[in-house]
Amino acid sequence: MLDIRNLTVTFNDGRPGMAVRGIDLHMEAGDTLGLVGESGSGKTVTAHTIAGLIKRDYATVSGEVIFDGRDILKCTDDEMRLLQGKDIGMIFQEPMTSLDPLMKIGRQIEETLRLHCRFTAEERRNMVLEVMRLVGLPNPDLTYKKYPHQLSGGQRQRAMIAAAFITHPKLLILDEPTTALDVTVQAQIIELLKRLNEKCGVSLLFISHDLRVIKRVCKKVAVMYNGEIVEQGDTEQVFSDPRHEYTKELIAAVTARRRVNV
Numbered sequence: 323m324l325d326i327r328n329l330t331v332t333f334n335d336g337r338p339g340m341a342v343r344g345i346d347l348h349m350e351a352g353d354t355l356g357l358v359g360e361s362g363s364g365k366t367v368t369a370h371t372i373a374g375l376i377k378r379d380y381a382t383v384s385g386e387v388i389f390d391g392r393d394i395l396k397c398t399d400d401e402m403r404l405l406q407g408k409d410i411g412m413i414f415q416e417p418m419t420s421l422d423p424l425m426k427i428g429r430q431i432e433e434t435l436r437l438h439c440r441f442t443a444e445e446r447r448n449m450v451l452e453v454m455r456l457v458g459l460p461n462p463d464l465t466y467k468k469y470p471h472q473l474s475g476g477q478r479q480r481a482m483i484a485a486a487f488i489t490h491p492k493l494l495i496l497d498e499p500t501t502a503l504d505v506t507v508q509a510q511i512i513e514l515l516k517r518l519n520e521k522c523g524v525s526l527l528f529i530s531h532d533l534r535v536i537k538r539v540c541k542k543v544a545v546m547y548n549g550e551i552v553e554q555g556d557t558e559q560v561f562s563d564p565r566h567e568y569t570k571e572l573i574a575a576v577t578a579r580r581r582v583n584v
Contacts, residue, residue, distance in 0.1 A: 323525060324349040324372070324493060329385035331367050331376065341367040343549040344385070349542075351492065354519055354526045356536035356557065358572065359546035365529050368546070369495050371395075372527070373412045374402040390492065407434040411486030413479075415498035420482060421470040428454075428466030431485040438489055449488060457484045457514060476507035480514070487518060494518075497529045512538050533576050537561060545569045 324347070331342040342364045349355050357365045370376050372387055374394060387394050389410070394402065406412075414420050421430060428450050435446045447466070454462040457480045470478055479499060486494055496515070500508040516539060518524050528539050536543055537557055544554035545568065553566040564570045 323351045323353070323390060324527075325386070325388040326368075326372070327386040327388070329368065329371065329387060330383070331364075331371055332382045334379070334381055340549050341381070342371070345546075345549075345551045347544060347551070347554075349493075349525055349527065352519070352523050352525055353542060354528065354540040356528045356530060356540035356543040357546060358530055358533060358536055358543060360531055360572075363546040364549040365546045366497055369412075369497050369527065369529050372493075373410055373495050374406055375412070404438070407486075407491070408438040408489045409492050411489075411491040411494045413482050413486050413494065413496045413499045416502050421478060423470055425469075426466065427468050427470065427473065427481050431481060431488055434485065434489050450484075453484045453488045454481075457481075457487070458510070459484065474507075475503055476510065479503065479507075479511055483511075483514065483518075487522075487524065490522065491524060493525045493527060495527045495529070498531070499528075500535055501530070501532070508535070515539060533561065533572060545572070 326345060326347040328344045328346065329342055330340055330344050332340045345368065347355070357368065359365050367376070371383060376383060383395055385395070389405070394405065397405070428447070431450045431453065432446050435441055435449060441449065450466065451462045454465060459465050459477060459480050465473070473481065500511050503511060512535065515526060519526050526539065528536060530536055540557050542555065543557045543560050544551050545560070545566065546552070547568045553560060553564065553569045560569065561573060564573055
């Protein structure tokens with residue numbers, strides 16, 4: 323479903339070195355893959371490249387990103403827009419920066435349907451209400467008419483998930499989607515994402531620096547450091563028997579934080 327081969331990304335603004343250095347990744351349909359690493363490791367650049375969000379005059383990109391048999395690095399802007407939202411969905415860390423504060427929630431969730439599908443206004447509304455129920459938004463008829471500032475942080479993130487999922491994409495890319503949430507809401511969002519994967523078959527590429535979250539969501543993990551993937555494999559295996567020193571340091575840091583919190 324997704325096959326990344328020798329992906330390299332270099333910014334054109336004079337920054338030294340490469341943001342991503344010849345990485346390889348593979349996902350089958352229905353996979354859950356966690357991409358972990360510290361800030362600046364290249365994981366978000368990788369995610370944005372897959373989603374087609376890296377502008378060609380902003381960075382030099384080489385290699386292959388094969389999605390459903392097509393190299394999206396060779397797609398035109400128009401071809402990429404057909405994939406974005408419909409087959410590839412993206413969910414960001416802070417929904418308030420992604421949601422339009424002047425547009426009601428229902429209309430924002432509906433936007434992708436207006437762009438990619440031919441439904442009547444009534445059909446679109448019914449589909450929005452259905453997906454709002456699916457992601458656990460309360461009182462969908464009422465929430466449909468609310469603005470982002472009238473929702474809690476967890477509800478806004480659920481709205482973002484609804485907007486990304488409404489066209490039933492094959493791949494959801496999640497860039498730190500739970501970092502800004504408190505622990506209780508974070509757990510609820512994690513369970514929602516697992517349910518969408520298990521019951522609806524959507525593949526999840528989950529970007530995070532939090533190994534605990536990755537362990538709860540993802541069956542596979544890839545560890546990034548300085549633009550490279552230094553270790554990847556089954557999540558349980560990598561976390562229980564890490565081979566690379568950087569992976570060992572990440573796990574040790576999580577263990578140390580847990581002791582301090584206790």
